[in-house]
Amino acid sequence: MNSSASPTPASPASPSTAGDPRLERVLFVHAHPDDETITTGGTIAALVEAGAAVTVVTCTRGELGEVIPDDLAVLRDDQAALAVHREGEIAAAMHDLGVDDHRFLGSPGARTPGLPERAYRDSGMVWRSDGVAGPTPDLHPAAFCAAEFGEVVSDLSAVVQSVRPTAIISYDEDGGYHHPDHVRANRVAVRAARLVGVPFFAIVAGAESAEGAEAEALATDVTVLTMDARHVAPRKLAALRDHRSQVEVVDLPGGRAGIRFPHGAVEPVTVRESFRFVPEPTADGGASEMAQMTTGGRVAALVLALAAGAVFGTIGTVMHQSTITVAGSPVWSGLVLALLMSLTLLAGLRSVFGSRAMAGAAAVGLLGALVVLWQASPGGSILVPDNTPALVWLGGVFLICLVVLGWPRLRGPVAGGATPPGGSTRASSVEAQPADDRLDALPDAKGTPQT
Template structure:
């Protein structure tokens, strides 16, 4: 297990993280983001949507409509990134994560429903402004613009299944991997520890020195998750440990 963040992701000095909704960056890669930021590696986070369709922990916000929830989650995200020490963040569709010559646009949360297998699947209906309804090339060109502006030497996102299957997560993986291929930079997928094989394909990063920052950032996302001791409780009631290790696998882009 490598402990020096300057050697993580093959020693690339600046890594672009691609996440679908506010809170994903902290739950999945918060410790890594905090470690890279503290080491002066200036990680860049691109968030694809504002989480307009997310469920809400009761009593945490008075927002009752998608736009109100989006504004609330943007505030939570700003607080979480401050806790992590991440200064470079942009929403996809807004400069510099917007293709040159195009007016800014908002990619909205596509929503989801739970499938019979316990994994997320596409919602019965998605708004015309939803991320998954957008032209694929528009999404890719915006992400290319963000990577160019950041001087990204590597790109990180979800695994091919989007973690738990959310359609926005799956799209994020495909788009991020395609952009990495186009720019000829390494692509890394975040993998859960219980699925991380011991075959040398996975790197595990000890984020325990930055765990307090990750926990503070998790608390900032109060409308979505609750910190309960050393565990995280999702809005749907699912519990997971707050691990001191985050794992990544390098794939051929």
């Protein structure tokens, strides 16, 4: 279960509409079946009704969800059967909300081309003493949170490539209530949005029940969009009832409908759903690729960067004395090439990972190789003679390391990057620049060691 979502237009995303610049195309990214209806069902139905193209991606099948009704008790100890059952529930919910384009991440249409299909499993959660969700101690190897980050981003990017959304919607940074799958869905959706400069919107949890100063702040925030979905409330209620294994629709005082969750909490069904535009970070303070990795992944990546630096340092040291003759004069071509190789390695790592850690590890390997190779060999000779090219090689590498590691930011904003919506604080749709010209630049993240 969950509590986040995003806004913008909706409707089936078929090949005939995916590339139509006249239509709004909104991609919703959710963690488990039922999340899409609880937090964004009204927005989805309203967008579809308005003629927008809506695609819903569900990252897992919710195998670890708690089953409420006793007539479905047989599913409580059968994760595989529950997964199949919840597939049926979300199919019915999509029908009631009017969505024709629903995909499970890792399945056809939501999988990196060339890779075999896979199912990302529910990662599970435990309730902490402070009342919020936390990770389970026994994470399944096939769990969504155990998958390589780059692979997951690449799968979602396959959806972006086919749908070409004008906006992507998912959870905020804490996933609404810290469920690990929700947090991971946020990271993946944000990364996919940043790759092509598509605006990203985060669900504002509890916006409808906000009071006092909090409600006033939301009302005056120009980056917050609120969808009034009262006219499609019957559609949302029907979709909620489709998810009967996970939630129960109940009557509340005053004629309102509520949702009872497996742990007993009851919340009113929201008919106004709010979303906040999340701008792209403009400094290195934003989350980097390194931040998405597990501890083991970070260690492995740093070791590889260190080794790469050592290899480049060795090759550069061996070749930096090489020359070619141009118009009868020697040109230190080996020195120039060696320096360019070193700059490309460090700047590339800094830019791709958005972190100084990887470039720093490569710099250590690079300088370490120079120091080692500078020493006399067992036979008494040296690889680096005491001449001008050698001094330029050593000083140049040191200068490159200082500049690349000290530069404030190497990864600039994506061309045609995402911009916030206009000044209105209330809207039924989000205008955004089509990403058609940028989608072809999506990297193939097969095997990228990120988690």
